Amino acid sequence: MTQNLLVELFVEELPPKALKKLGESFAHSLLAALQKEGLAAAAAQVTAFATPRRLAAHITSVLAVAEDKPVVQKLMPVAVGLDASGNATPALLKKLAALGADASCVPQLRRENDGKAEVLFYDSLAKGASLSEGLQRAIETALAALPIPKVMSYQLADGWDTVHFVRPAHGIVALHGEQVVPLAVLGLSAGNTTRGHRFEAQCDPVRIASADAYAETLRRDGAVIASFAERRAEIERQLAAAAARAGSALQPIEDDALLDEVTALVERPNVLIGEFEEEFLAVPQECLILTMKANQKYFPLLDAEGKLSNKFLVVSNISPDDPSAVISGNERVVRPRLADAKFFFDQDRKKSLESRVPGLAKVVYHNKLGTQSERLQRVTAIARLVAEQIGGNELALRAERAALLTKADLLTDMVGEFPELQGIMGRYYALHGGILNDIADAIEDHYKPRFAGDSLPRGPVGTAVAMADKLETLAGMFGIGQTPTGDKDPFALRRHALGVIRMLVEGKLNLPLDRLLAEVFAQFTGIDGFKPNPQALADFIYDRLAGSLREQGYSAQEVDAVVSQRPQRLGDLVDRLAAVRAFSNLPEAAALAAANKRVGNILKKADGPVEAHVDSALLRESAESALHNALVDVVPQADAAFLTGDYTESLQVLARLRAPVDAFFDQVMVNADDPALKANRLGLLATLHAAMNRVADLSRLSA
Structure with missing residues (x-):
């Protein structure tokens, strides 16, 4: 029988910039470890929770005891394990004892040829792990895998034992359905109670009745939105609503990193509107925006033209009936920051840039x-x-x-x-x-x-x-x-x-x-x-x-065809790629690409460099004359298009070479016995190769 599992680790305030990754890592590592233990199915679903003071995971369909697993143990060759009478040798008995078996199981040993000799195999069932055993190993694995920015060392209450973790841990919840799973980690024993919001929880501690009741109980009794994603969405909603109240045309600045960081700083967000003196707007807005974001974690408000207003949004972690004290406190804190920026700006302008060089x-x-x-x-x-x-x-x-x-x-x-x-x-x-x-x-x-x-x-x-x-x-x-x-x-x-x-x-x-x-x-x-x-x-x-x-x-072939030529002017790269793509769609493309690859291989095997020169008097075969005539006709047109930057036209013209190229390879022997004929035919191929590869190496388009 399966039930859902909830594991929560309650700690002191976690590093905000790392919280999202910590929460995701903890949940997914825990699920993977339980699946490895055979306690969670491949289809099990995990939900990650992360607040400034907790990491938690809810995992569906977790077994109380993993199923037994068949284990096949290769022992030794039959000739080594059994004597001439078929009795177990001392070597076999020693091996069986190491596996928790004895001579009584010898008749049940399976014999199988492994391709070299007949071998003895011992088939058994490995007892499935209980949830308490498997979860103990799984959580230790998950904690070890956390991407912790910096580890802390602290002593437990006994004053002797030292624990190494990202922040001091104070509690752990482990519930399988409604049952507490016996578990001990970081000097803590698992239970079913946790802590809510520092100031606004309805009760302390907060008792979690079951794994499925975790998020709702924390929200109701603990005044905590446990889900990082839900808390982030709530902040976005409140930011938009507060901006609308502050001014019809105002919008909070968009900054995903800031939003993630603020989400990691609060457990139940409450967005408030603050403002500062308009005289500070004389300072470049980049300075003001940066100091509000970096130092105070505020969301500056911009007008429809993207200009900074003198209003900002604060994401508070408390919701008092009268927020005026919170607002005024934040306004009082930001004022010296803005004053510093104004002072720096005024002082810097007293010296010219040239004087600083x-x-x-x-x-x-x-x-x-x-x-x-x-x-x-x-x-x-x-x-x-x-x-x-x-x-x-x-x-x-x-x-x-x-x-x-x-x-x-x-x-x-x-x-x-x-x-x-x-x-x-x-x-x-x-x-x-x-x-x-x-x-x-x-x-x-x-x-x-x-x-x-x-x-x-x-x-x-x-x-x-x-x-x-x-x-x-x-x-x-x-x-x-x-x-x-x-x-x-x-x-x-x-x-x-x-x-x-x-x-x-x-x-x-x-x-x-x-x-x-x-x-x-x-x-x-x-x-x-x-x-x-x-x-x-x-x-x-x-x-x-x-x-x-x-x-x-762009496809790997298209990129390879162009970049392998190491084009010197990258400004025409997009035109070359477009030309290659258009050429690839021609019916002649595949045959010409294959021919180009063949030509390249022939030229590589030639004795020394081959000059792209043809002596028409040495053209003996009609197919080689036809190819030469086609090149004389096509190459000037292709070159003219290339020089004007019309790479598509340059390659399109080359498509007319398919028939004479095919005929050449069908009818002409390049490596003729006559050295002069061979050199002339290699020169013809070198001319063809040079013409076909000005825009791109077309051989790279060959499958």
Whole structure:
């Protein structure tokens, strides 16, 4: 007979940023361990609960005793286990004794040939674990598997025993239906009582009548919403309702990470509306929003245009009849934070960004790559090179000026307090100093894209500087051997590479990659131990490019066909992929892809490099003459389309080669006895191979 199981571990306040993962891990690890014990079926359902002071799991259809399991034990060859009279040898008796059996079971031993010899097998039944035994092992397994950020050590009440866990534990509930399951863990014995809300519980302790009554009993008697998901949804509902009360056009800021963290801080949420003096709105709203979110866990309210209002929402853990004291307390606490931000902003504007640049010479960037000032020189030179290639001398001058100022805000009080505002504050201070908008925008945008899905820089100045900043980081770290390994990427080089790729691809920039990387590495002069490695960096970028394209929905074959050619101008990558996809849909595609693969294999086996040259006087077979004539007709058209960037047309024209290519392989022997004929036919194939692989390696489309 099965019943539902409830296990709750009651602890002191858990780390809020880890609570969601802790709750999910505890529940799913417990279910997996019980299934391994044979106490929970494969179809059993688990519900995770997590509040600031508890981790719990409700699991359906759990057995009181697991079913017995048949066990097959391979013993030893018959020749070793039985003597000539068929009696058990000492070796067999010793083996049986180790398994809890004796000589009486010898007649029941099964004989079976394992392919080498006849072997004795002992078939038995392993008694199923009781729930108390299996749950004891399961919870120990689940606790050991918790992704604990940092373990605490604390003593039990006896003053001798020490326990290691994420937070001190004070109680455990284990109910199978209505019955308490005997269980001991972390120095605690299981029961059927827990604790509710610190201040608003209807009774203390809270008695849980059955496993299925857990969530409702906690809600009713303990004033606790046990489910993390339900509590989060309730906070979202209350935030929307409170925002509507605060102003018809106001909306709480969207921040999933903040919502998760606040959900992990309260057991029964109560959203309240606070406000601050409008004079603080003169400070850039990014500063105010960040201090309210990071320091106070408040939800700022924005108007319909996304501008910050002087109102905010507080998610309280108590629900007094008169909330005015709670509201005023939160308003009183946030005011000094906002005042600090205003002070930093006012003080920072007393010095221009240009005046801060020399101070970067005292800021270490990396012990092997020098100071921020030295890095800035490299970034500026790279930005000038990039800008010259995409927009000429005037753009280069603007990019150079922007690059020189990009890191100046690192020395401001505001960025010192809030490092997340790097670039953002630089833009505000640049505009305050009368610097042109596109240069000010570039100071903020040179960090973009900061994450997957982030916007790209707003203009060509920002693009040039952002490219320079990321390329300098990539080249610098590759030059000193600080490349990503496994899942470790401390300098976010994968993100930087994807940023470079996105700017090249989405901006359709005409920047040959190999030449660009060579110019970047050339900026690293006079650095001890620095080893330029543009080839390794190019490999890294193409690898990230292939992964990114597959994530965007392109097939592995399409990506491989294009990226394997290592196209230098990534700006035309999307057009190449579209051309390959269109070509793949042609009826001639499969045959030509297979032929291209065959041609490639033939050329690889040739003695030395093959020149793509044909002597028409040596064309003896009609099929090879027909292929040559087709190439003479088709290749100029395909090349013309390629040079104009019409890659689809370039590949479509090549489809006309299918018939002469098929005829060539059916009727012509490439490896002729006459060396001149063989060389000429290889030259014909090399001409075909070169023509077919300008846009992409079509052989990669072959199944």
